[in-house]
Amino acid sequence: MTNLGNLPVAVIGGGPVGLAAAAHLVSRGIPVKLYEAGAQVGANLRDWGHVRVFTPWRYCVDAAARRLLESHGWRMPEAGAFPTGGEIVDKYVAPLAALPELAPSIETNARVMAVSRWGADKVLSKGREHKPFMLLIETAGGRRRDSARAVIDASGTWQTPNPLGAGGIPAEGEAEFGSRIAYGIPDVLGRDRHHYAGRTTIVAGSGHSAANALLELAELAEAEPGTSAIWLTRGTDLVRIYGGGDLDELPARGELGSDARDLVESGRVQLVTGFATTAIREVDGRLVVEGLTADGMRTVGLGDRIIAATGQRPDLSMTRELRLDLDPWLEGVKALGPLIDPNEHSCGDVPPHGHRELSHPEPGFYTVGIKSYGRAPTFLLLTGYEQVRSVAAAIAGDVASADAVHLALPETGACTTTRSISSISEASKGCCGGPAPKEVDACCIADAEAKAGGKSGCGCGVAA
Structure with a gap:
């Protein structure tokens, strides 16, 4: 039987939370192996690198990671400044991954395809906790199997966006017109400008990603005549996106919501609420969106492109052979489900939680970061950093520290x-x-x- 203590802890995902997990483990003398599917760490952040976040630098840096960085002469950016996603990578994530304590443990272009136990599928109960984890890794050179004593899944949800169809499956025509649909937050004012200048864009979604896209389209319209936007939301109450304005302890978040409200009230954006998308069709070369409303079926358009800012969902395929306890509708960790369910809550408040809430019936496996929230949209980096601090302490056997969880969100x-x-x-x-x-x-x-x-x-x- 393999001595589990001699194996590394596998961390899936090279974003801020995954690297923070590695920093906490390394600081405790625990060997780590971090797998990043992208060509470089922070690959998901680079996809929306043009977006300025509403959390200042002091909320974007993990404490253990900062200690490691500062031991090599790194200087914290101005604590009150608001970085873009790209700046978080360039000024924090990439320097952290390059440290001699972490760099040898990081493998990029390494996608974790599946996680199981050596010699045991999820049905087998006897002795499974004593069997090492087996990770199926896909690289440019082929596939291989690695072993680990524990696994921290910080792979996020960015690569698995929700479809435009309100039923959770692609709308009719969504695949057919896929080349004219952007998921997430395209760079409207930069690399993707030519797609949106002088055209009408239909933006679907009621979160901060939708607000960012709408504000950039409004800015583009000032320079490019003929640029316009139509905003579709499934809900009718926009309190979560409009926010608390000056009462928000993250002023940039409050400003984002206020600016989105101003776009609607000034008439610069046409808002359609209570719209559940069912189909996308083409009329004279332009796109129209069909959907269910309280009054029956309705058609909205005409648009040239669509931005589907409809959120993301976790990829559960890699963990199919593990015994996970997930919230039945959010697909995040079960303990958090009732506290972050967007059907009940429109805020980002969540009580402190750590390794006990993030573990599963599969001993040694933890879901952390935004993936721990499943389909819920209210995650902050601060939450992820405290999560991995607690998990690393638990893996190290420091139960007192692991249970002493503190989380104060803005x-x-x-x-x-x-x-x-x-x-x-x-x-x-x-x-x-x-x-x-x-x-x-x-x-x-x-x-x-x-x-x-x-x-x-x-x-x-x-x-x-």
Whole structure:
């Protein structure tokens, strides 16, 4: 029987959270092997590298990673500045991956196709916890099998976008017109400008990605006559994207929502809410979108291109032979599901959680980062960094540190919930220390008095 202690911990994904996991493990003297499917670390971030994030640098850097970097003379960028995705890679992720403590353990162009146990599919129970993990790795040179004592899945969800079809499967015509559909956040003002200048773009989605795309299209319209946008949302309440404005503890996030609202109210963007896309068709060379509304079937268009900013979903194919405990509809870790369910919550508040919530019935396997949230859209890097700190401590056997989880997320300033307070973890504490009501229609917002008294704010009916 292989001595599991002699094997490395496998980390899947070379983004900020995966590299933070590696930094925490290395700092504890635990051997690591990190697999990145892209040609370089931070490949997913580079896809939206033109976008400026709403979290300043102080929220974008992991503590263990920072200590390693600073031991080699690295200087933290201005803490209050707002980086782009590309700047996060160039000024933080790439330098971190190049450190001598991490570089030998990182393999790029290495896609993890499957994870299992040596000699055991998911049906076998006896002794499976003593069998090493087996990872099927695909590289330019072919496929091979590696072993690991534990696996941290930080592969994210960026490469598996949700389809445009509101039913969760591609809309009729989505594949046919795929060359005219961009998923995520295309670089409207840069490399993709020629696709959108002087044309009408249909933007589907009600999150921050949609807002970014709409704002760039509006800016392009000022320089390129004939440029316009139509905004489609499945929901009718846009409080999550419009946000709390000046009450948002991340001002750039609040500004993003306010600017999106201004686009609609000024008439620069045509907004259609309550629209569930079912089909895409072509009329005289232009695209129209068909969908269900409260009043029946409706057609929206005419557009030249479509931006599907409809979010992402986790790729579960690689873990099919593992025993995972997932939320049945979000497909993230089960323990987080009730607290981040967008059917119930429109905010990003989530209580502290660590290795216990991120583990599965498969001993030694952890889902972290945005993949731990499944299809929910409210993840922040701060959450991922605390997740991997706890997981690394648990793998090292430092249970006290692993259980001492601390997470204080910036308030959104506007969020709602329809979930009964009694069903939420720590709910008996109520909001901001007050009594727990039966139903909460809006999150309470930490005010100056609470902060002056040394209390942190709370949201979504859960005491912070």
